[in-house]
Amino acid sequence: MDRVTIFGAGHVGATTAFYLAISAGLEIAMVDIEAGKARGLAMDIEQALPFTGSSSHIEGGPDYGLVEGSDLVVVTAGFARMPGMSRTDLTQRNAPIISDICREVAKKAPEAVLLVVTNPLDEMTYVAWQASGFEHSRVMGMAGVLDTSRFVYFLHRLAGLEPRDVNTMVLGSHGDEMAPLVDWSKAADRPLSEVLEADALAGVVQRTRDGGAEIVGHLGAGSAYYAPAVSISTMALAILGDTGRVLPVSAYLSGQYGVEGIFLGVPAALGREGVREILELPLSEQELAGLQDAASRVSRRVSGLGADRR
Numbered sequence: 589m590d591r592v593t594i595f596g597a598g599h600v601g602a603t604t605a606f607y608l609a610i611s612a613g614l615e616i617a618m619v620d621i622e623a624g625k626a627r628g629l630a631m632d633i634e635q636a637l638p639f640t641g642s643s644s645h646i647e648g649g650p651d652y653g654l655v656e657g658s659d660l661v662v663v664t665a666g667f668a669r670m671p672g673m674s675r676t677d678l679t680q681r682n683a684p685i686i687s688d689i690c691r692e693v694a695k696k697a698p699e700a701v702l703l704v705v706t707n708p709l710d711e712m713t714y715v716a717w718q719a720s721g722f723e724h725s726r727v728m729g730m731a732g733v734l735d736t737s738r739f740v741y742f743l744h745r746l747a748g749l750e751p752r753d754v755n756t757m758v759l760g761s762h763g764d765e766m767a768p769l770v771d772w773s774k775a776a777d778r779p780l781s782e783v784l785e786a787d788a789l790a791g792v793v794q795r796t797r798d799g800g801a802e803i804v805g806h807l808g809a810g811s812a813y814y815a816p817a818v819s820i821s822t823m824a825l826a827i828l829g830d831t832g833r834v835l836p837v838s839a840y841l842s843g844q845y846g847v848e849g850i851f852l853g854v855p856a857a858l859g860r861e862g863v864r865e866i867l868e869l870p871l872s873e874q875e876l877a878g879l880q881d882a883a884s885r886v887s888r889r890v891s892g893l894g895a896d897r898r
């Protein structure tokens with residue numbers, strides 16, 4: 589049975605454990621500095637399984653040693669951005685947490701694939717790569733699957749397109765720096781510009797960019813977790829199942845799309861070794877410019893991190 593360890597038994601971590609436990613037969617460990625939360629939620633999830641037919645086992649606790657023997661490690665530990673907090677503040681709070689966890693992962697699960705979720709995503713994925721010392725193909729971050737899921741949702745709700753007919757991807761970084769592939773995408777094999785008015789399409793793109801913030805606005809405290817959990821699980825199942833599925837993933841770029849030395853959302857084929865291959869799609873000039881603009885912003889922030897490679 590494959591072993592998955594999830595660091596952080598908070599909203600995103602616990603929901604991911606729940607969805608994964610039902611979706612496949614897995615050994616799952618949840619590790620959180622709040623010992624009771626990790627133990628209690630692990631018991632709750634396991635007690636949900638008898639009527640589902642799932643053979644998964646879940647354990648939880650504060651001991652980083654639970655990661656031993658893991659095939660996949662999902663990192664959701666840390667803080668979400670709170671009102672008044674800058675991206676730099678968030679980086680300073682979360683980078684040491686991600687570093688500690690990933691150094692321990694490198695010692696106890698040296699063959700694992702690392703999937704980072706903690707924000708700011710592309711920076712924390714870079715920190716995880718540095719702290720673990722893993723080859724870059726075994727480190728990746730989740731944001732693009734969630735952003736793509738939201739884009740498809742808004743294309744459906746605001747523009748009436750059937751989700752199963754839409755072939756699209758959101759690349760780049762999270763939030764303002766996301767790069768939805770408006771020109772490359774198709775709905776029932778037709779360009780989006782042929783099935784939607786320009787204003788409607790622009791509205792969908794903006795609503796997608798604001799998708800996370802809109803939910804935060806409703807919740808008051810905390811951020812989204814159901815759609816993130818399903819997005820993480822979609823990646824996890826592609827990795828563990830060695831499917832080669834192509835998903836938008838924060839992956840290390842070494843020249844693809846003219847970008848080098850950072851993690852950024854691009855289409856990648858996933859398998860048990862992590863990122864098998866990064867696909868270079870024929871993007872329009874505008875799409876490529878959006879991706880490269882996100883890349884230069886991420887590069888600037890990453891150069892200020894000063895993270896040492898293990």
Ligand code: NAD
Nearest residue numbers: 596598599600620621665666667668705706707730731816
């Ligand atoms: P949360 O506060 O509900 O959970 C975070 C958990 O991390 C808490 O239980 C906390 O005790 C734990 N934790 C803190 N330090 C730890 C450590 N050193 N070891 C183990 N556990 C530790 O937050 P959440 O809503 O689950 O979000 C978690 C992170 O995921 C945030 O940074 C959030 O911004 C991010 N997020 C990213 C995406 C994405 O698309 N990449 C989507 C949603 C959330």
